[in-house]
Amino acid sequence: MSNNNSGPGYIQALTAGLWRENPTFRLLIGMCPPLAVTTAVKPALTMGLSVIFVLVCSNFVVSLLRNLLKPHLRIIMFTATIATFVTICDLYLRAFQPVMSEVLGPYVPLIIVNCIIIFRAEVCASKCGPIVSILDGIGSGTGFTIALCILGGIREILATGRIFEIPVMPAGFVPWAAMQMPVGAFVTLGLLLGLSSLLTSGKRS
Amino acid sequence: MSKIKLFVQESWLLLFCSFCFGLMLAATNAAWSEKVEQNRINKIKNLMSSLVPDANNFEPVLDVEVDLGKGRKATSQVFKAVSDEGGCIGWSFKVEGTGFADKIELIVAVDAAFEKMAGYNVLYAAETPGFGDKIRQDFFRDQFKGSPAGDFELARTGDSKIIDNRIVAISGATVSSTAVVNALNNYFKQIKSALEAKGLLKNVK
Numbered sequence: 390m391s392n393n394n395s396g397p398g399y400i401q402a403l404t405a406g407l408w409r410e411n412p413t414f415r416l417l418i419g420m421c422p423p424l425a426v427t428t429a430v431k432p433a434l435t436m437g438l439s440v441i442f443v444l445v446c447s448n449f450v451v452s453l454l455r456n457l458l459k460p461h462l463r464i465i466m467f468t469a470t471i472a473t474f475v476t477i478c479d480l481y482l483r484a485f486q487p488v489m490s491e492v493l494g495p496y497v498p499l500i501i502v503n504c505i506i507i508f509r510a511e512v513c514a515s516k517c518g519p520i521v522s523i524l525d526g527i528g529s530g531t532g533f534t535i536a537l538c539i540l541g542g543i544r545e546i547l548a549t550g551r552i553f554e555i556p557v558m559p560a561g562f563v564p565w566a567a568m569q570m571p572v573g574a575f576v577t578l579g580l581l582l583g584l585s586s587l588l589t590s591g592k593r594s
Numbered sequence: 595m596s597k598i599k600l601f602v603q604e605s606w607l608l609l610f611c612s613f614c615f616g617l618m619l620a621a622t623n624a625a626w627s628e629k630v631e632q633n634r635i636n637k638i639k640n641l642m643s644s645l646v647p648d649a650n651n652f653e654p655v656l657d658v659e660v661d662l663g664k665g666r667k668a669t670s671q672v673f674k675a676v677s678d679e680g681g682c683i684g685w686s687f688k689v690e691g692t693g694f695a696d697k698i699e700l701i702v703a704v705d706a707a708f709e710k711m712a713g714y715n716v717l718y719a720a721e722t723p724g725f726g727d728k729i730r731q732d733f734f735r736d737q738f739k740g741s742p743a744g745d746f747e748l749a750r751t752g753d754s755k756i757i758d759n760r761i762v763a764i765s766g767a768t769v770s771s772t773a774v775v776n777a778l779n780n781y782f783k784q785i786k787s788a789l790e791a792k793g794l795l796k797n798v799k
Contacts, residue, residue: 428723457607466608473615477622484626487633494720548723566724 402513402521406529412505413536414585419505423540424574426496430552433541435489437534439478439497444506444526446474451514452522458515467510468501475500505533536581543577544568638701641715642673642686645703649675649683658788660781662690672785674794675703682706687785688717691777694769696720698729698777704743708786708795713739714778719770726770734771737761744782746775 406412412419422440427433447470451458458466479497482490490497500506509529514522542552548568550558567573642652652673660668668690675684686703698719703712713735721727728734733754738746740757747760748771754762763771789795 454607454611459604459607462604462608466611469608469612469615473618476619480622480626480630484629484633487630487637491718569723 398517398521399524402517402524403528406525406532407535408532410529411532411536411585412508412529413533414582415589416508417582418508419503419533420578421499421503422496423537423578424571426493427537427540427544427574427577428548428569429545430538430541432489432492433537434534435482435486436493436496437530437537439475439482440500440503440505440533441527441530442478443471443474443500444509444530445523446526447471447506447510448514448522448526449519451510452517452519455515455517463511463515464507467507467515471506471510472501505529539581540574540577543581544573548573638688638717641701641717642675642703645701645712645715646675646684646686648677650678651676652686655794656788656792658687658785660690660784662780670781670785672789675706684712685785685789687781689714689777689781691773691780693719693721693773694726694767695722698770698773700774700777702778702781704782708743708782708789711738711741711743711778714774721767721770725764725767728764728767729770729774734764738778744779744786746779748772748775 408415410416413423419440422436426436447467450470451467454466475498478500479490482493482497509525513525517525546552546557547565550556550562550564565573568577639652643649653676654671655674656672658670658672660670662668670687670689672685672687674682675686677683684703684705685708686701689700689702691698691700696719698721699717700714701717702714704710705712715735716730719727719729721729737754737757738761741761742759745759748763748768749760750763750768752760752762761771761775786795
């Protein structure tokens with residue numbers, strides 16, 4: 390991660406999380422939401438947007454405080470910052486998106502312990518300026534959201550034959566109820582991780 | 595004195611940030627808590643209205659402390675369903691039971707004499723998709739519409755279209771079916787006693 394605030398640093402900060410440092414497919418961190426809230430695209434998207442909000446806000450605050458942070462107190466500072474923005478996000482969903490809040494249940498408050506956010510605070514925000522930290526939050530959060538939506542899309546189509554309430558499967562399609570259960574999440578995630586590994590194996594060799 | 599100085603030097607940022615975060619959360623909560631509470635009330639009233647469509651309003655009349663067994667207690671607020679003319683046409687309240695995965699919360703309605711059940715709607719349930727979550731489906735819920743209020747028995751087989759106190763269990767979800775039946779039996783007995791003790795059931799006839 391670049392420490393300077395020049396143009397290439399901004400682009401790198403914004404794009405790294407989309408694929409090269411994608412939290413779900415490449416770094417395999419923050420794996421609880423991809424397994425728990427991807428029964429459909431709507432909850433996956435809501436969770437993704439919530440994580441983007443928390444990532445951007447916590448990265449921004451941590452970045453502003455980075456020169457004042459005591460090394461041995463930094464983790465508690467990160468946690469307090471993240472918990473504040475997660476609580477605000479949870480209250481927002483309960484007030485203005487009650488249906489989604491109910492669908493996501495405890496997984497919104499659990500963003501507090503999502504590794505992605507504390508990882509980006511430690512790796513980027515505590516070392517970089519506010520603009521790079523915000524772009525890093527947007528990039529990592531978007532990469533995470535895309536991963537959630539791909540998983541949610543596959544599971545929703547196979548479990549219900551619909552996506553966003555629109556039928557997409559041919560008549561006579563038998564819904565796979567298992568795709569709505571944890572087994573569906575593990576199988577889909579495993580296959581996508583295999584595909585991601587296959588796509589990058591050429592570069593590694 | 596030196597210890598206090600060291601404490602302040604080390605923790606002033608954490609104390610200051612905690613104070614600011616606390617203020618932010620207090621302001622957010624003050625701004626949105628009313629909306630959150632209103633959403634909760636609206637949801638419960640919508641579920642009640644769909645069970646007693648002729649009701650013009652639901653008036654809270656009584657808080658009943660219900661014994662859930664094993665030393666657990668829960669408070670259930672009983673609402674009176676009021677018609678356009680102002681008469682009581684039924685009662686509605688929240689029922690809680692222990693399901694397969696988590697607790698099950700139902701909104702239940704009975705007639706004014708507490709003799710027949712108008713039905714139930716699921717307020718909260720996290721039962722297994724494809725199995726236990728069928729407690730939300732009409733084929734199971736319809737067995738309760740018009741049935742005698744209380745003393746339900748669960749049957750593994752039978753005709754689910756016959757309306758009586760024999761409830762045909764959901765195939766593959768006996769735990770969820772049992773949870774609904776047991777919760778209804780438990781609450782009906784205690785809520786009815788509480789209404790009779792207050793003289794509210796006599797007044798509606």
